[in-house]
Amino acid sequence: MIKNVLTHIGGIEIYGILSVLLFFTVFTATLFWALRLKKTHLDAMARLPLHDGTTDSLPPISKPSQPDSSHE
Amino acid sequence: MNVETFRYDNRIVRAFAIATIVFAIVGMSAGLLAAIQLFYPAANLNLEYTTFGRLRPLHTNAVIFAFVGNGMFMGIYYSLQRLCKARMFSDTLSWINFWGWNAVIVAAAVTLPLGLTTSKEYAELEWPIDIAIAVVWVVFTVNLLGTIAKRREKHMYVAIWFYIATALTVAVLHIVNSLAVPAGAFKSYSIYAGVQDALVQWWYGHNAVAFFLTTPYLGLMYYFLPKAADRPVFSYRLSIIHFWALIFLYIWAGPHHLLYTALPDWAQSLGMVFSLMLIAPSWGGMLNGLLTLRGAWDKVRQDPMLKFMVVAVTAYGMATLEGPTLAIKSVNSLSHYTDWTIAHVHTGALGWNGFLTFSMLYWLFPKMYRTRLYSVKLANYHFWIGLLGIMFYVVPMYFSGVTQGLMWKQFTADGFLQYPNFLETVIRLLPMHRLRAVGGGLFIVGVFIMAWNLYKTAKHGNFLADEEVQAAVAEPKHVPADKKWGHRWLEAKPITFSVLTVLAILVGGLIEIVPFYLIKENVPTLSSVKPYTPLEVLGRDLYIREGCVGCHSQMIRPFRSETERYGEYSKAGEFVYDHPFLWGSKRTGPDLHREGGKYPHAWHYHHMEKPESTSPGSIMPPYPWLLTRKLDTSSLQARIKALRRVGVPYPEGFETTAKQDLEAQAQQIVLGLKTGMIDAPPDREIIALIAYLQRLGTDIKAQALAETPATP
Numbered sequence: 001m002i003k004n005v006l007t008h009i010g011g012i013e014i015y016g017i018l019s020v021l022l023f024f025t026v027f028t029a030t031l032f033w034a035l036r037l038k039k040t041h042l043d044a045m046a047r048l049p050l051h052d053g054t055t056d057s058l059p060p061i062s063k064p065s066q067p068d069s070s071h072e
Numbered sequence: 073m074n075v076e077t078f079r080y081d082n083r084i085v086r087a088f089a090i091a092t093i094v095f096a097i098v099g100m101s102a103g104l105l106a107a108i109q110l111f112y113p114a115a116n117l118n119l120e121y122t123t124f125g126r127l128r129p130l131h132t133n134a135v136i137f138a139f140v141g142n143g144m145f146m147g148i149y150y151s152l153q154r155l156c157k158a159r160m161f162s163d164t165l166s167w168i169n170f171w172g173w174n175a176v177i178v179a180a181a182v183t184l185p186l187g188l189t190t191s192k193e194y195a196e197l198e199w200p201i202d203i204a205i206a207v208v209w210v211v212f213t214v215n216l217l218g219t220i221a222k223r224r225e226k227h228m229y230v231a232i233w234f235y236i237a238t239a240l241t242v243a244v245l246h247i248v249n250s251l252a253v254p255a256g257a258f259k260s261y262s263i264y265a266g267v268q269d270a271l272v273q274w275w276y277g278h279n280a281v282a283f284f285l286t287t288p289y290l291g292l293m294y295y296f297l298p299k300a301a302d303r304p305v306f307s308y309r310l311s312i313i314h315f316w317a318l319i320f321l322y323i324w325a326g327p328h329h330l331l332y333t334a335l336p337d338w339a340q341s342l343g344m345v346f347s348l349m350l351i352a353p354s355w356g357g358m359l360n361g362l363l364t365l366r367g368a369w370d371k372v373r374q375d376p377m378l379k380f381m382v383v384a385v386t387a388y389g390m391a392t393l394e395g396p397t398l399a400i401k402s403v404n405s406l407s408h409y410t411d412w413t414i415a416h417v418h419t420g421a422l423g424w425n426g427f428l429t430f431s432m433l434y435w436l437f438p439k440m441y442r443t444r445l446y447s448v449k450l451a452n453y454h455f456w457i458g459l460l461g462i463m464f465y466v467v468p469m470y471f472s473g474v475t476q477g478l479m480w481k482q483f484t485a486d487g488f489l490q491y492p493n494f495l496e497t498v499i500r501l502l503p504m505h506r507l508r509a510v511g512g513g514l515f516i517v518g519v520f521i522m523a524w525n526l527y528k529t530a531k532h533g534n535f536l537a538d539e540e541v542q543a544a545v546a547e548p549k550h551v552p553a554d555k556k557w558g559h560r561w562l563e564a565k566p567i568t569f570s571v572l573t574v575l576a577i578l579v580g581g582l583i584e585i586v587p588f589y590l591i592k593e594n595v596p597t598l599s600s601v602k603p604y605t606p607l608e609v610l611g612r613d614l615y616i617r618e619g620c621v622g623c624h625s626q627m628i629r630p631f632r633s634e635t636e637r638y639g640e641y642s643k644a645g646e647f648v649y650d651h652p653f654l655w656g657s658k659r660t661g662p663d664l665h666r667e668g669g670k671y672p673h674a675w676h677y678h679h680m681e682k683p684e685s686t687s688p689g690s691i692m693p694p695y696p697w698l699l700t701r702k703l704d705t706s707s708l709q710a711r712i713k714a715l716r717r718v719g720v721p722y723p724e725g726f727e728t729t730a731k732q733d734l735e736a737q738a739q740q741i742v743l744g745l746k747t748g749m750i751d752a753p754p755d756r757e758i759i760a761l762i763a764y765l766q767r768l769g770t771d772i773k774a775q776a777l778a779e780t781p782a783t784p
Contacts, residue, residue, distance in 0.1 A: 033558070046304035049303045
């Protein structure tokens with residue numbers, strides 16, 4: 001049955017190869033894209049979440065100097 | 073530089089946060105109740121509404137769309153405003169998003185226990201709710217893109233790319249998979265049948281995992297992890313490759329849910345190869361997350377928020393290594409239909425989505441309430457109880473999955489099945505199922521601890537509804553021609569970015585799905601395969617209503633261990649009239665594709681009334697209401713017409729005589745029951761269900777015997 005289906009789709013055997021080739025093209029293009037970027041831009045972008053305009057008026061909970069023993 | 077003052081909207085973030093906590097408790101409790109029923113069936117409370125088949129979709133929908141969905145919106149609404157340095161595009165749209173989404177969830181919580189379901193996994197909701205989902209999703213997408221459009225930051229940070237991919241892809245997946253012809257207010261038939269329906273469903277199902285449970289959370293990881301660690305992401309370059317490779321590859325992997333089924337081999341192989349390739353971007357993303365913590369591991373020791381985050385990212389890594397492994401055909405032949413899959417998805421759901429959501433909640437509450445967390449100690453308790461819960465859940469499920477898979481395949485030295493009685497393989501798993509419920513219970517206890525801790529935090533703080541900030545207005549800069557089409561240029565072009573994203577996800581879908589329209593012309597329809605009779609149609613709809621597909625597959629794989637146990641393996645041509653397909657994905661009970669004619673009518677009658685009477689030790693719940701309730705035939709005409717519209721070749725006008733046809737066949741079933749000493753009225757639901765079960769998989773037997781098949 002499956003053989004029957006396969007013979008009825010024209011050129012189905014190249015689908016797999018075509019798909020993998022397509023992926024490698026996309027992947028190579030992305031790699032090229034990423035490698036072309038300048039370090040200054042990359043650093044600025046990576047730091048973006050750290051400078052969102054808000055100021056942390058309170059210390060983060062992780063600071064060991066701020067135990068919350070009153071609640072424990 | 074022109075500096076503007078504006079306010080971030082924290083109120084909408086808080087609303088989604090509260091909904092996240094509420095639905096964590098609801099969704100996980102439904103899961104726990106379902107888990108308990110798998111060793112103690114009486115936990116269905118003797119109610120049809122809380123029986124496993126209806127409870128399971130309620131659990132999966134509540135956890136995916138209510139818990140993770142609200143958690144996703146919470147994180148996106150918080151981080152997007154800050155990454156864009158802009159308030160949300162429209163407060164009205166934000167609140168339509170919130171109330172609309174949660175109204176959909178309430179609709180799901182009402183309809184699923186009532187048995188109003190399409191039976192397609194994670195897409196069970198019926199068509200009116202599907203339309204509502206589409207509308208709410210469009211509102212979210214407009215709000216997202218609108219906010220991006222009015223951003224004060226020139227370039228879009230990586231988290232935003234993941235949000236864009238989520239919004240656009242989920243829209244495509246939801247619409248394509250939900251296409252159906254209505255046959256009543258809450259009843260519809262999928263426009264696809266059999267193999268095509270299976271492929272579209274798992275293209276959707278797999279990418280619901282990809283674009284609902286993974287990409288938005290990756291975006292959130294790229295925002296909240298650097299924030300918590302107070303250092304930038306390890307490699308921004310890697311995040312670019314992570315993003316594009318991931319969204320391009322993910323969409324192809326769907327067919328790995330259908331290995332060794334009647335799906336053509338080329339599609340199975342494609343699904344397997346692309347699943348294996350997915351390890352690369354997934355691990356790239358995981359390592360990018362973990363390496364962000366380099367030099368900051370001391371913080372992980374002290375900050376429970378980071379502990380949750382580290383386990384979440386590690387669970388993502390484990391699940392994304394395991395997924396491709398399970399997509400290898402030989403591994404899948406053992407794992408498929410067993411608890412191994414359940415273990416796999418819960419590593420992702422409890423570890424990745426659960427822990428990342430908890431991490432965000434612990435971070436957001438103190439921030440929005442301008443205070444410190446009420447108790448770090450309680451958060452640490454939550455962490456360890458949750459982790460223990462994951463272990464107690466996942467490890468027994470691995471044992472259970474491998475045990476059952478091996479028992480199904482075990483032959484004696486003489487070449488007979490060693491465990492021919494399916495029940496033997498179920499009873500062996502019960503200790504594991506009990507342990508799993510302990511794991512799930514622990515995980516929920518952790519959520520209660522968190523809810524209390526966050527409530528107390530809120531009580532001690534002052535909520536900052538509108539957070540005032542200042543930022544410079546982004547000024548348009550001239551981009552030289554040679555810089556155009558670089559990634560930096562693209563990061564400032566949301567529309568071009570969105571178009572490229574849609575292209576990347578459409579390619580895979582089109583290459584896989586379009587050939588199936590060609591197949592429609594070419595599948596040699598088995599001449600003996602006929603449409604279901606009216607009584608069988610209604611019986612099949614009862615099978616769908618009760619969620620039988622949650623525990624019983626209808627797809628016999630071409631292995632000797634399966635053909636010995638169940639009969640001839642399933643062929644694609646047998647499902648051409650199955651709207652929707654009911655292949656299932658889990659065998660808590662045996663496969664039913666060749667159930668027709670296996671037992672007398674009376675056996676089914678007794679079995680549905682009290683499963684233990686025919687199958688001692690069975691964990692199937694009883695369905696006594698099927699024996700007493702009258703079969704609703706009022707919608708029969710509408711159903712026959714709808715089925716004709718989706719392509720079932722019922723002759724014109726058949727709907728007018730369908731009722732007589734139904735009654736005649738019901739009389740035949742009643743006669744058959746009489747020989748088993750059962751006196752049943754012909755107008756009960758059980759009669760239709762028996763008709764359907766006795767039809768299952770019999771068409772090709774008719775072909776073998778060269779008998780004249782029954783006409784509809």
